[in-house]
Structure formats: C-alpha cells, structure tokens
Amino acid sequence: MRAFIFAASLIFGSTAWAGPPDPVVDADYTPVDMDQVRLGQMLFYDPILSGNRNISCATCHHPKFGTGDGVALSLGEGGRGLGPDRVADPDNLPEQRIPRNAPALFNLGAHEFTVLFHDGRIEKDASKPGGIRTPIGAEMNQGFASLLSAQTMFPVLSADEMAGHYSENAISKAVRQGRITGPGGAWDLLSRRVLETPGYAPLIEAAFPDRDAFGFTDISDAVAAFMAFEWRSDTSPFDAYLRGEAPLEANAAAGMALFYGEAQCATCHSGKFQTDHRFHAMGVPQFGPGKAARFERHVRDTGRMRVTGRESDAYAFRTPSLRNVAATGPWGHTGSHANLAAFIADHADPVAAVDRFDPATVQLPLLAGVDDWRHHNDPGEQALLKAAIDATPVRLEEQEIAELTAFLESLTDVAAIEGRLGIPASVPSGLPVDR
Numbered sequence: 001m002r003a004f005i006f007a008a009s010l011i012f013g014s015t016a017w018a019g020p021p022d023p024v025v026d027a028d029y030t031p032v033d034m035d036q037v038r039l040g041q042m043l044f045y046d047p048i049l050s051g052n053r054n055i056s057c058a059t060c061h062h063p064k065f066g067t068g069d070g071v072a073l074s075l076g077e078g079g080r081g082l083g084p085d086r087v088a089d090p091d092n093l094p095e096q097r098i099p100r101n102a103p104a105l106f107n108l109g110a111h112e113f114t115v116l117f118h119d120g121r122i123e124k125d126a127s128k129p130g131g132i133r134t135p136i137g138a139e140m141n142q143g144f145a146s147l148l149s150a151q152t153m154f155p156v157l158s159a160d161e162m163a164g165h166y167s168e169n170a171i172s173k174a175v176r177q178g179r180i181t182g183p184g185g186a187w188d189l190l191s192r193r194v195l196e197t198p199g200y201a202p203l204i205e206a207a208f209p210d211r212d213a214f215g216f217t218d219i220s221d222a223v224a225a226f227m228a229f230e231w232r233s234d235t236s237p238f239d240a241y242l243r244g245e246a247p248l249e250a251n252a253a254a255g256m257a258l259f260y261g262e263a264q265c266a267t268c269h270s271g272k273f274q275t276d277h278r279f280h281a282m283g284v285p286q287f288g289p290g291k292a293a294r295f296e297r298h299v300r301d302t303g304r305m306r307v308t309g310r311e312s313d314a315y316a317f318r319t320p321s322l323r324n325v326a327a328t329g330p331w332g333h334t335g336s337h338a339n340l341a342a343f344i345a346d347h348a349d350p351v352a353a354v355d356r357f358d359p360a361t362v363q364l365p366l367l368a369g370v371d372d373w374r375h376h377n378d379p380g381e382q383a384l385l386k387a388a389i390d391a392t393p394v395r396l397e398e399q400e401i402a403e404l405t406a407f408l409e410s411l412t413d414v415a416a417i418e419g420r421l422g423i424p425a426s427v428p429s430g431l432p433v434d435r
Contacts, residue, residue, distance in 0.1 A: 109228025199428025
C-alpha cells in the first residue's frame with residue numbers, strides 16, 4: 001500500500017486531480033526572426049561579450065550539460081575549462097562561486113514565461129517603463145524586444161559571471177563606476193566590440209536591416225531569439241503521448257499517474273511545461289557564498305524575499321520547468337543533488353531532508369580559501385531554512401520514486417537538448433568556442 005502522510009481532502013477539498021496538460025502548439029511560442037537567430041547563435045557562443053574575452057553564454061549554459069554546466073555552483077570569471085572539468089585559474093582566481101545553479105534554457109520563448117531567474121527578479125509588468133520590472137534603473141529596462149532579451153543584461157554586468165573582476169578590463173571598470181548606458185558605458189563598449197569585428201557586419205545587417213545604430217539591446221534581442229529557437233522543447237515521448245502518437249512506457253505511465261495524482265507534484269509543477277511560475281520554500285540545502293551585497297558577511301540566500309522584502313517569501317524560489325529535467329542535473333537552486341531519484345525523495349519530504357543532507361554528494365568544483373559550508377553548519381540558519389518550508393510532506397515508496405523518475409525521463413527531448421543549429425564551428429571574433 002502506498003503510504004502518504006498528508007490529508008489531501010483537507011488541503012484541496014474533494015480533490016479533483018487535474019490530469020496532464022493539453023499538447024504544446026505553435027501558438028504557445030513567440031515567433032522568431034531567423035536572421036536574428038543566426039546572429040544570436042554566434043553571440044551566444046562567442047566570448048566577445050565577456051570583459052576578459054574568456055567566457056561566453058555557453059560556458060555556463062552548454063548543450064553538453066542540458067543547457068546548464070553540470071556542477072552545483074559555477075565558476076565564472078577566474079575559471080577555465082567546461083562543465084565538471086572547469087577549475088579555478090591559479091593566475092586569476094575567482095573571487096567567489098556563482099551563488100546559484102545555472103538554470104536550463106528550454107522553452108523560454110513560450111508566452112507563459114513572464115518571470116525569470118530563481119528569485120524572479122525580472123518579470124513582465126505593464127506598469128513599469130519598458131513593460132519590465134527589474135531591480136535596476138528604469139533607463140536600463142527599455143528597448144528590449146522581450147523579457148528573455150532583457151535577462152541577458154545581468155550576466156554581462158556581473159563581475160563573477162562575465163564582466164570580470166573590478167579594474168581588470170574596460171567593461172568591469174565601467175560597471176564598477178556605474179556607467180552602464182550611454183556613450184562609454186558597459187553596453188556601449190560591448191556593442192562596439194561586436195561592431196568592430198568584421199565577421200559580424202553581414203549578420204547584423206541581415207538581422208537588423210532598418211536600424212540606424214546597433215546597440216546592446218540588439219545584441220540581447222538576437223541572443224534571445226536564438227535561445228527561443230534553439231531550445232524549444234516539445235518533441236519528447238511525453239509530447240508524443242499528449243498528441244496521441246504513442247503510449248508512455250509502463251513505469252513512465254505509472255509515474256505520470258502519481259505526478260498528476262496522489263504525489264501532488266502538479267500542485268506546483270503544473271501546465272504544459274510543468275511549472276506554475278510561482279515561488280515556494282522547499283528547503284533546498286544552502287551552501288556556497290549565498291546572495292549578499294559585497295559589504296554583507298552572511299551566506300544565506302533568502303530567494304524571493306530579496307526581491308519583495310516580504311518575510312513570507314523567505315527561502316522561496318521559482319518553480320522550475322521540468323522539461324528535460326533528467327539531463328539538467330545537478331538539481332535544486334544550489335545544485336544540491338547529483339541524483340534525480342534522491343532529489344525527488346527529498347523534495348517530497350523536505351523538512352526531514354534538511355537533516356539528512358550529505359554535503360559529500362555535492363558536485364562542487366574546488367575553490368581554495370573559501371568556506372562553502374558556513375550556512376549548512378550553522379544550527380540557527382538551518383532552523384530558519386526548515387521553518388520557511390511551505391510544503392506538505394509526502395512519503396513515497398522506492399517503487400513510486402522509480403516510477404516518478406521514469407515519468408520525468410519521458411520529458412527528455414533529444415532534439416531540443418542537442419539544439420537545432422548546434423555549436424558553431426567558429427565565431428566571428430576567432431576566440432575559442434566551448435565544446
């Protein structure tokens with residue numbers, strides 16, 4: 001007998017479980033311009049957009065690792081290599097790890113993705129300039145063709161991700177001085193780099209033939225168009241099932257019944273892309289630098305609360321889409337789990353999972369001189385993390401976890417993971433392409 005320690009009828013009334021969603025259709029996505037897509041492909045894989053010309057978007061979002069990078073917390077500036085093989089450069093050590101796991105990029109061109117990042121710090125908002133709410137100045141929110149385009153502004157301005165450490169290069173210096181927009185600002189400097197690279201001229205002309213001037217928002221629009229096209233994911237076995245083209249394998253079918261039924265997964269992982277786009281405190285283990293201003297000394301990451309200021313949002317993070325989830329590990333906003341079945345078990349009973357978490361299982365690239373486990377080893381911080389959890393526990397038997405895992409594997413879309421255009425043989429700058 002399945003053992004579930006919750007009373008669904010008390011939480012959801014008579015509990016009429018919603019079944020699987022309708023099939024994904026073309027109308028669910030924003031159309032893209034293929035000339036912009038082709039320009040965006042080059043820019044996505046070209047390190048020219050990083051301050052030191054040594055990191056591309058693909059460094060942390062690579063198809064080889066399900067559009068992530070295969071590690072819990074990334075090494076951005078100051079790292080070398082790709083994925084789990086990436087190490088700290090002894091000649092230019094990282095100042096810290098990237099505080100959160102690199103999220104996957106699947107289906108971000110779908111209309112329903114109106115909030116992005118683990119904490120939702122950027123989202124559509126018709127009341128704001130440019131129709132976008134972000135934590136930065138209004139003058140930096142305008143001119144982007146989409147929310148997906150606007151999100152690209154953050155990595156290129158981050159010292160730890162792509163800009164480089166303070167005073168290392170012209171881009172990082174401009175960011176440090178608060179010069180982002182306008183002549184001589186970080187965006188202007190990046191745009192000029194691209195414009196002055198001969199191989200980009202015909203691509204820019206094709207992508208933006210009516211523009212009098214080429215700027216950073218054009219770069220962002222092209223990269224967004226590429227991501228939306230390249231990693232659209234709607235040809236998995238689950239999609240074939242939804243379209244009536246093929247049945248699911250027996251274990252996957254049993255897992256689907258659990259997912260949309262007694263296991264309650266669809267309470268949060270709802271809709272065509274298995275996300276409600278909302279924020280929930282699930283007690284995912286915390287380690288690494290946390291999210292803090294440079295002058296702060298704590299190592300906690302309170303997630304959505306950092307955006308809203310509401311204590312009720314403490315430790316809450318956006319529900320991720322589960323498309324291709326079997327290929328996007330490690331899992332959790334800190335990449336705390338290297339095993340998908342173990343993550344399912346801990347996610348089902350998160351309070352108990354906080355106490356049984358084993359740091360030895362984390363895939364964390366070596367970074368000397370940092371204490372990654374301050375939060376985990378602090379009883380007070382652990383108590384706050386557990387107290388914030390807002391999920392009702394569900395106890396799953398081993399077979400049920402195996403069935404849920406099989407269902408999640410049915411969301412794997414091989415064509416989407418590989419990408420439609422793929423990794424270019426070279427990029428206009430001539431800089432190395434991550435492979």
